[in-house]
Amino acid sequence: MKLHERLRELRSERGQRLKDVSEIAGISIPYLSDLERGRTNPSLETLQTLAAAYDLSVNDLLAPVEFYGDASDSALPKGLADLLADPVLGGHITPDWVSSLSRIELRGKRPQTKEDWYDIYRNLKRILE
Amino acid sequence: MKLHERLRELRSERGQRLKDVSEIAGISIPYLSDLERGRTNPSLETLQTLAAAYDLSVNDLLAPVEFYGDASDSALPKGLADLLADPVLGGHITPDWVSSLSRIELRGKRPQTKEDWYDIYRNLKRILE
DNA sequence: AATCGTTTACGGTCAAGACGTAAAACTGGC
DNA sequence: GCCAGTTTTACGTCTTGACCGTAAACGATT
Numbered sequence: 549m550k551l552h553e554r555l556r557e558l559r560s561e562r563g564q565r566l567k568d569v570s571e572i573a574g575i576s577i578p579y580l581s582d583l584e585r586g587r588t589n590p591s592l593e594t595l596q597t598l599a600a601a602y603d604l605s606v607n608d609l610l611a612p613v614e615f616y617g618d619a620s621d622s623a624l625p626k627g628l629a630d631l632l633a634d635p636v637l638g639g640h641i642t643p644d645w646v647s648s649l650s651r652i653e654l655r656g657k658r659p660q661t662k663e664d665w666y667d668i669y670r671n672l673k674r675i676l677e
Numbered sequence: 678m679k680l681h682e683r684l685r686e687l688r689s690e691r692g693q694r695l696k697d698v699s700e701i702a703g704i705s706i707p708y709l710s711d712l713e714r715g716r717t718n719p720s721l722e723t724l725q726t727l728a729a730a731y732d733l734s735v736n737d738l739l740a741p742v743e744f745y746g747d748a749s750d751s752a753l754p755k756g757l758a759d760l761l762a763d764p765v766l767g768g769h770i771t772p773d774w775v776s777s778l779s780r781i782e783l784r785g786k787r788p789q790t791k792e793d794w795y796d797i798y799r800n801l802k803r804i805l806e
Numbered sequence: 807a808a809t810c811g812t813t814t815a816c817g818g819t820c821a822a823g824a825c826g827t828a829a830a831a832c833t834g835g836c
Numbered sequence: 837g838c839c840a841g842t843t844t845t846a847c848g849t850c851t852t853g854a855c856c857g858t859a860a861a862c863g864a865t866t
Contacts, residue, residue, distance in 0.1 A: 551721070565842090565843065565844090566843070566844065567842090567843075567844095575824080575825095576824065576825050576826080577825095577843090577844080577845095578824085578825070578826075578827090578844090578845075578846085578847095579823080579824050579825065581844060581845060581846095582823090582824085582845090582846095585845080587845095587846095588822070588823060588824080589720070589721050589722070589822085589823080590721070590823080590824095591718070591720070591721075591822095591823065591824090591853090591854095592680070592718050592719070592720075592721070592724075593718070594823080594824085595721075606739060606742075607736060607739055607740060607742075607776075608779075610735060610736055610739065611736055611779075611780060613735075645783065648781070648782065648783045651780045651781070652777070652780070652781070652801070653777065654773060654774065654777045654801070654805045654806075657805055658805070659804050659805065664804045667800065667804065668800060668801065668804065671796065671797060671800045672781070672783070672797065675788050675793045675796065675797065676783045676786055676787070676788065677783075694811090694812065694813090695812075695813065696811090696812075696813095704855080704856095705855065705856050705857080706812090706813080706856095707813090707814075707815085707816095707855085707856070707857080707858090708854080708855050708856065710813060710814060710815095711814090711815095711854090711855085712854095714814080716814095716815095717853070717854060717855080718853085718854080719854080719855095720822090720823095720853095720854065720855090723854080723855085807866105808865105808866090809864105809865090809866090810863100810864090810865085810866105811862105811863085811864085811865105812861105812862080812863080812864100813860105813861080813862075813863095814859105814860085814861070814862085815858105815859085815860070815861080816857105816858090816859090816860095817856105817857095817858095818855105818856090818857090819854105819855090819856085820853105820854095820855095820856105821853100821854085821855095822851100822852095822853095822854095823850105823851090823852075823853090823854105824849105824850090824851090824852090825848105825849085825850085825851100826847105826848090826849085826850105827846105827847090827848090827849105828845105828846085828847090828848105829844105829845085829846070829847095830843105830844080830845065830846080831842105831843080831844070831845080832841105832842085832843075832844085833840105833841085833842075833843090834839105834840095834841090834842100835838105835839090835840090835841105836837105836838090836839090836840105
């Protein structure tokens with residue numbers, strides 16, 4: 549997901565108009581429109597005021613955004629790829645689950661084996677679906 | 678922690694010189710120095726190349742950085758905040774775990790109750806630690 | 807002190823962030 | 837259909853500040 553898509557998502561999620569966010573954030577309407585269409589990028593300072601307008605931290609605002617060369621989306625975690633390749637255990641796992649699972653990590657550490665991934669998958673599935 | 682402190686931290690952690698990072702990232706030495714002293718802020722694009730130079734995602738680079746008006750607590754998923762407030766179940770959960778758990782979602786959906794969060798936490802902890 | 811390696815200070819430039827105005831694209835009512 | 841009102845987009849302009857090059861300052865070693 550690109551940054552400008554994220555920005556539009558946040559606003560439409562809340563059912564706000566450009567005018568509303570513009571007034572809250574103190575940013576002009578045309579510029580907001582430009583940002584949401586990817587015509588230009590916000591400075592870090594503008595990012596902060598936008599995050600504040602949506603009551604988010606900058607980190608949370610950026611969390612779903614894939615930057616070019618992001619380590620996480622270039623390759624699947626090792627064991628997860630194995631799980632997906634396993635027709636019986638992982639053959640039916642959908643792409644949204646893959647992207648959800650791919651984000652799991654603690655200080656750069658991740659599950660290693662396909663069994664571990666499967667275990668996590670089943671546990672999350674039980675709770676989230 | 679300010680962004681410029683974070684940048685200096687990353688470089689000194691790795692024992693690199695301005696020259697080293699400069700060559701890896703393709704950024705001039707004086708400008709790197711400026712960034713690390715807070716004389717100027719990087720553009721989002723420069724942030725990405727810096728994150729790549731340190732082999733981090735942009736989110737991980739920014740994770741310890743406190744922006745003005747950070748509202749990270751308000752962005753915590755509902756039940757997760759409850760879990761953290763629970764002294765016996767969640768009192769000992771560390772910040773890196775919180776940020777790790779916060780990323781869990783499927784198509785915008787997340788665990789709702791503190792019991793669900795705790796269940797996931799224990800399951801992940803067993804595998805990741 | 808002199809030389810070498812590293813970091814900082816300082817100006818200049820030019821891309822692009824941000825805005826204002828105005829046109830375009832909806833939306834609903836008549 | 838047409839028209840009024842609202843919301844979004846296109847475009848031109850200004851101005852800030854990101855980024856660089858050069859040179860000076862700092863430090864260590866001999």
